[in-house]
Amino acid sequence: NAGVMQNPRHLVRRRGQEARLRCSPMKGHSHVYWYRQLPEEGLKFMVYLQKENIIDESGMPKERFSAEFPKEGPSILRIQQVVRGDSAAYFCASSPRTGNVNTEAFFGQGTRLTVV
């Protein structure tokens, strides 16, 4: 059973370009979460998605950032018009459908975005 797959592992973008980060959850997992880790800091929650639905986007910057988890295919985190401050490691996590019972989330290896 493959784990959470993120690609690309490293992404370099010039200021003003768009960045697209992809995440395929573990098989059988229907919940996807995106987190961002700035240098020397902990992970910060960005957005929680289920198939075709954004459940909670309270951690997403209001502008330039969007996320989707379509019926088919991976979840996409999209950053438009990137700025240097967007440089960070972006982690995707997935968890199974468990109703209201908490369970651990499994993380991918991350995408390291560098804006030059």
Place this chain on the structure above:
Amino acid sequence: DQQVKQNSPSLSVQEGRISILNCDYTNSMFDYFLWYKKYPAEGPTFLISISSIKDKNEDGRFTVFLNKSAKHLSLHIVPSQPGDSAVYFCAASRNNAGNMLTFGGGTRLMVKP
């Protein structure tokens, strides 16, 4: 406002001794707590968790203790091994909130041979 705090950015212990990593939280709505281990350039790996209805959970060399009244939890690793050297993150979530995690800033553990 940082709801989950790890006040020690680093910890150094000798191989074979106990490592104790601490974590404090402020949100009384948190009811599930987790510890993740992270190596450089990799994603966090789940270690152990505890529900707020318990005060201790043990898994091999790892034990997590929860003191709800103090809003404090700790991770004990005994005996510590050099391979345990990594950054450890404490995380918390609320039931009925979809397992979204609030992370602490991490503690870098170095286990010396």
